[in-house]
Amino acid sequence: MHTRITAAVLAAxxxxxxLTLTAPAAHxxxxxxxxxxxxxxxxxxxxxxxxxxxxxxxxxxxVSVVYGSTSGPKSSTRTLLTQxxxxxxxxxxxxxxxxxxxxxxxxxxxxxxxxxxGTPGEDGSDSNDGTVxxxxxxxxxxxxxxxxxxxxxxDYDRYGQALAAGDFDNDGDVxxxxxxxxxxxLSLVDGPIxxxxxxxxxxxxxxxGWATAxxxxxxxxxxxxxxxxxxxxxxxxxxxxxxxTTALADMEIDNYNDWLQKLPAxxxxxxxxxxxxxxxxxxxxxxxxxxxxxxxxxxxKVTVVYGGPEGPAPGRAPLALTQDxxxVPGASEKGDRFGSxxxxxxxxxxxxxxxxxxxxxxxxxxxxxxxxxxSASGLTTKGATSYTQxxxxVPGTSxxxxxxxxxxxxxxxxxxxxxxxxxxxxxxxxxDGAVWSLRxxxxxxxxxxxxxxxxxxxxxxxSGTPGYGTAxxx
Numbered sequence: 439m440h441t442r443i444t445a446a447v448l449a450a451x452x453x454x455x456x457l458t459l460t461a462p463a464a465h466x467x468x469x470x471x472x473x474x475x476x477x478x479x480x481x482x483x484x485x486x487x488x489x490x491x492x493x494x495x496x497x498x499x500x501v502s503v504v505y506g507s508t509s510g511p512k513s514s515t516r517t518l519l520t521q522x523x524x525x526x527x528x529x530x531x532x533x534x535x536x537x538x539x540x541x542x543x544x545x546x547x548x549x550x551x552x553x554x555x556g557t558p559g560e561d562g563s564d565s566n567d568g569t570v571x572x573x574x575x576x577x578x579x580x581x582x583x584x585x586x587x588x589x590x591x592x593d594y595d596r597y598g599q600a601l602a603a604g605d606f607d608n609d610g611d612v613x614x615x616x617x618x619x620x621x622x623x624l625s626l627v628d629g630p631i632x633x634x635x636x637x638x639x640x641x642x643x644x645x646x647g648w649a650t651a652x653x654x655x656x657x658x659x660x661x662x663x664x665x666x667x668x669x670x671x672x673x674x675x676x677x678x679x680x681x682x683t684t685a686l687a688d689m690e691i692d693n694y695n696d697w698l699q700k701l702p703a704x705x706x707x708x709x710x711x712x713x714x715x716x717x718x719x720x721x722x723x724x725x726x727x728x729x730x731x732x733x734x735x736x737x738x739k740v741t742v743v744y745g746g747p748e749g750p751a752p753g754r755a756p757l758a759l760t761q762d763x764x765x766v767p768g769a770s771e772k773g774d775r776f777g778s779x780x781x782x783x784x785x786x787x788x789x790x791x792x793x794x795x796x797x798x799x800x801x802x803x804x805x806x807x808x809x810x811x812x813s814a815s816g817l818t819t820k821g822a823t824s825y826t827q828x829x830x831x832v833p834g835t836s837x838x839x840x841x842x843x844x845x846x847x848x849x850x851x852x853x854x855x856x857x858x859x860x861x862x863x864x865x866x867x868x869x870d871g872a873v874w875s876l877r878x879x880x881x882x883x884x885x886x887x888x889x890x891x892x893x894x895x896x897x898x899x900x901s902g903t904p905g906y907g908t909a910x911x912x
Contacts, residue, residue, distance in 0.1 A: 470551045472542035472603070473849060473911050475575040477550045480506030480853040482579075483860055484553055485873055486537030486909030487893055491901040492520045492530035499536030500904070501555055502896035503580055506851035510858055510875045510889060517580045518897040519555070519573060527571060527585045528560065535559035536571075540909045541657075543603035543612045545631040550575030554586065554614060556598030568597030570616055574633060586614060587627050587637045593644075594618035594653070597625070601912070602657035604668040605629070606689040611638075615670055615689070617654030624654045624672065626689055643695055652680075658912065660709025660718035662686065662745040669749070671707045671720060672698075681731050682724055686749055699749045702741035702756055703733030710782030710791035712812040717745030719816075721793055723777030735760050737770035738777040740795055742817050757817060759810075761797070765819025767808055768800070775799030776808075778841075783848025783857030785809065785878045792882075793817060794859055796843030800826070805842030807861050809882055823882055825861070831885030832874060834866070841865040842874075845910040851875065859883040862907025867892065871906025 473481040485502045492498040501519040504511040519537075521530040530536070539556030546552065552575050558568040570586035588597060600617030607613060611629030618625065622642040630638065656673035663669065670687045682703040687694045701707075704722035712719045720743040726734035735758075742757040743750050750756075761768040761776050770776070778798035782791040790812030800806040806826045810817055827834040827842055836842065840863040848857035856878035866872040872892040876883040893899070893906040 470544040470549050470575065472551050474551045475503065475553065476505060476577060476579045477575070478506070478853070480851055481849040481911070482506050483511040483847075483851060483873070483875070484540050484542070484911055485862070485896070485907055486540055486555075487871060487898050487904040487906040488535040488538040488908050489869070489902060490520075490537070490893065490904035490906075491899045493522055495530045495532045496902050497533045497535060497559070498530035499534055499538065499557065500898045501537040501540070502893070502898060502906075503553070504891075504896060505579060506853070508852055509887070510851045510877055511860065513889075513891045513895050516896050519580070521557070525581075526583045528557075528569065531561070533559045537909055539599055539601045541601035541603045541614070541912055544575070545572065545603070545612050545614075545629065546574070546633060547612075547630070548575075550577070553580060554601050554603060556601050558596035558599040562591055564595075566595045567591055568595060568599065568618060570598040570601065570614070572631065582633065584633065586616070586631070587640060588625075589627075589640045590622045590625060590642045593642070594620035594622040594625070596653065600654050600657040600673075602659045602670060604659045606659070606668060606670060608667040608690040615657055615659070617657055619653035623674065656706050658707045658709050660720075662709065662718045662720065662749055663747055664717040664745070671701065671709065673705055673707065682726070682733050684722055686720070701743055701750070703731070704741065704777065706777070706779050708780045708782040708793075712742065712782065712791045712793070713744065713814055713816045714790050714812070717747070717751070719744045719782075719791070721780045721782060723780040723795065725775035725777040725799070727772060735770070736772060737761055737774035738797070738799075740777040740780060740793075742793070744816065763819060765822055766810070767822055767824035768797070768806070773799045773803075778844055779846045781846045781848045783850075784812075785848060785857050785859065785882055786811070786880050787856040787878075790814070792848065792857070794846040794848050796846045796861070798841040798844040800843070801836065802838035803865065804836035804838055804840050805844065805863055807843040807846055807859070809859065811882070821882070825859075825876065825883070825885065827863075829885050832876070832888055833890040834872070839865045845907055847911040849911055852877065854878070860910060862910055864905040864907045869903030869905060870900045871904060871908070873907050873910070
């Protein structure tokens, strides 16, 4: 019989380990918006292709960064990153999977966002230790890199398979949370993190039974309680049946594992203020069928948990959404994978975060994306829209296996203070992958003038199956 893991079990399964090193340095200038690597007021688009071949090394991995412009991501203005890029730590090797996870924050508070890249297949003291690379922002874009501190390398594998950044311990400095497998499944690297500075300490959570095989597989973060510092949403799978498990952690508390709050089970999440009440809300995607996961549903589902002063808002029921929900385009069908990814951002500029939902299995895995809108009363299905490669104005044609909507992101690439919709289809062109970007308007994303590009356009080899777009801005 399938059983769902409880918050109490999660708390008992993880034991915090602390490691204190040097004292933090003085605070610097105000931080930049995540993913604005050149400080021009437009967010840039980072695209992970962990299956990319680099210098003959299969699945070494690569990341393309396409810079924002008044017309959206401009593929002619870009930076290509691999472990063979000058100044990058390490070297491209087969199966490193550089670019499997991405995160961004202004780690050194110099006014330019920095990029974190997970490489979970990197070999260290043993196979698949994993590593995380920081690439520094500047007025001219990304330049220079260092390896993120790694305190427990003998106690985990696949370090960097999940990433999030924020001031998680509420001391005024940006920290980095890193997911992995093995005895340590979550690491917290304390800020400030600078180009050449020493470590400021960190901590790790020991896994004594929770998600042994898969570890922490996804991370997101936001100010759910409205107190000014972010909480972390953790995703994993239970040991006994592989079912999704999700929890909210306050990492300001030394023994935060004793205070994990259970959330609806899913594999991905996004955090943003849907109803404008000052508390970020959490959208959790579970694209599995109910027969495969107790938290799933026919065709997949997304659950919205509204934030409150102590975490999930008391007395306010989570909102469960499927393609059979009134007002949601389409219909729930087996294999649709509604909730393959989720992203929150203010598309129409009304002050409320809107929700993009990937449905990568729709129509034989051709894929689709749905956008729902925020309001003072919460998420509404009124005016919901859906997009595929067959939507008029969207480049390309929907084909089985494209997986359009495998990853989605809502972020302002143009600087007009409205979030644009970017979508990846890692299965496009037999696994080459591709990315689309749709401009935002006051009525939602428009397919008119939308753009698309693949790995070859941004300097990534199409040898093998690069899976361009396996990771996007989180």
